[in-house]
Amino acid sequence: MATDKLSDVALRSIKPRDKQFKLSDGGGLFLLVNPQGSRLWRLAYRFGGRQKALALGSYPATSLSDAREARRKAKGLLEAGTDPGQEKKKRKAAVRAAEEAAENTFAAVAEKYLAKAEKEGRAAVTIGKARWLLNDLAAGLADKLVHEIAPKDVLAVLRPIEARGNYETARRMRSTIGLVLRFAVANGWAERDATADLKGALRAPNVRHRAAIVKPEPLGVLMRAIYSWEGGQPTTVAALKLMALLALRPGEVRGARWDEIDFEKRTWTVPLERMKMRRVHATPLPDQAIAILKELRPLTVRGEGSLIFPSTTSSKVPISENTTTLAMRRLGFGPHQMTSHGFRAAFATLANESGKWSVDSIERQLAHVEGNAVRRAYARGQYWDERVVMMQWWADYLDQLREQAKYTPRQDKRKAMRR
Structure with a gap:
């Protein structure tokens, strides 16, 4: 056989x-x-x-x-x-x-970098922006092998964005591409980061600070307008009030959940995945904030972990990042006068000018990270006791400014537009 x-x-x-x-x-x-x-x-x-x-x-x-x-x-x-x-x-x-080449293209390595960032707890908004920069704007690099990418290749995808006048976007894009290439170097897929040779190659953007009302009288006018707004959505009005009272970032307020609030300890703890600096941040709640949250709770609680500020279309999605900004526009405060982020500038300016509080307490409340590494290593205290007193002072001060405001809401709007 x-x-x-x-x-x-x-x-x-x-x-x-x-x-x-x-x-x-x-x-x-x-x-x-x-x-x-x-x-x-x-x-x-x-x-x-x-x-x-x-x-x-x-x-x-x-x-x-x-x-x-x-x-x-x-x-x-x-x-x-x-x-x-x-x-x-x-x-x-x-x-x-x-197969190895397919795994080492810029697009493939970028996905690996983003997956790593997600596992490390980077905020979803941060991941989304990085994905947009890498997948959409840097599409010209997608099929190139990371070890073959040269400075001219990176510059080729940056120049069109710069030519449209989007200087800050171009610089952020260069930085994000650099993160991916350094990730490739660390894993042995590339020899060097090509963006290192592009320092100074792009036009520097004109620095524009976010508009903010930092003077007591016009801030009082704004607070009166917010508290007098009868036609606004309860969640939107409450979000504006709490941004002003607590000086949190708008995104940290928008995505807040009820399980982050401890009414007994009078504390709001924002988890690291929603913090810009990826550090857990706790803020003391003054009487006024407690009252706002208790009034809002019956309207938005939908079970454990439910959103404090759900959108009007779904209880599982928070209000959009434009909601509070548009609300201020409806109240008569234009984009060159005030932004949602401007409440932080107002707090920082007036709290510092008061001379009542240490710089460290103000910086901790703003969740800023100490720039000096040695000082950061030793200044680990949260200055909690001082912050509790400071935030109650700030809430009382805002009430005082609001009560002293001289204009009705309609008059406030006309006055605000002239400032």
Whole structure:
């Protein structure tokens, strides 16, 4: 049987034996049957005076007809003076190189970097912006291998953005591309970060500070307008009030959940995934903030972990980042006068000017990170006791400014537009 041609019927009926054995199909093609049951196609041939064997797959994944076709192709290579075994190794190496190349394109490495950032707890907004910069704006780098990316390649995707006058976007894009390339270097996929040679190559953006009302009288007018707004959504009005009272970032307020509030300890703890600096931040709640939250709670609680400020369309989605900004526009305060972020500037300015509070307490309330590494290592205290007193003072001070405001809401709007 060993010299007979094989058939599908015969192959299907093969049983393993105690020892390995072969079934020949002729022309050097045979089936190797192992005691464990595996059935492997092999082709015996000679090349360069040496006896060799070429693996052609396993049965039944590789059928009898497939094995015979592989034998035919191998014989053709032998007639042309080519070793089919070496040719197979070359094809495997080419496939492997192509797979490695696909894994080391900028697009693939960028996805790996973003996945790492997500595991490290980076905020969803931060990840979303980075993905937009890398996938959409840097699409010209997508198919390039990270170890082949040169400064001119990076500059080629930055120049069109710069030409449109989006200088800050271009600079952020260069920085984000650099993060991906340094990630590639750290993992051995690239030799260097090409963006390092582009310092000074892009036009510096004009620094524009967020508009903010930092004078007591107009701030009182704004607070009166907010507290007198009868037509606003309760969640929007409450969000504006709490931004003013607590000096938190707008995004930290928008995404707040009820399980972050401890009414007994009078504390709001923002988790690190929603903090810009990726550090847990706790803020003391003054009486006014407690009252606002208690009034709002029956309106928005939808179970454990539910949002404090859900949108009007879904209780699972917070109000948008434009909600509070548009609210101030409706109250008559234009984009060059006040932004949602401006409440932080108002607090920082007036709290510092009061001379009542240490700079450290104000900075901790703003969740700023100390720039000096040595000072940061030793200044770990949260100045909590001072912050509790300071935030109650700030809330009382805002009430005082609001009560002293001289204008009705309609008059406030006209006055605000002239400031």
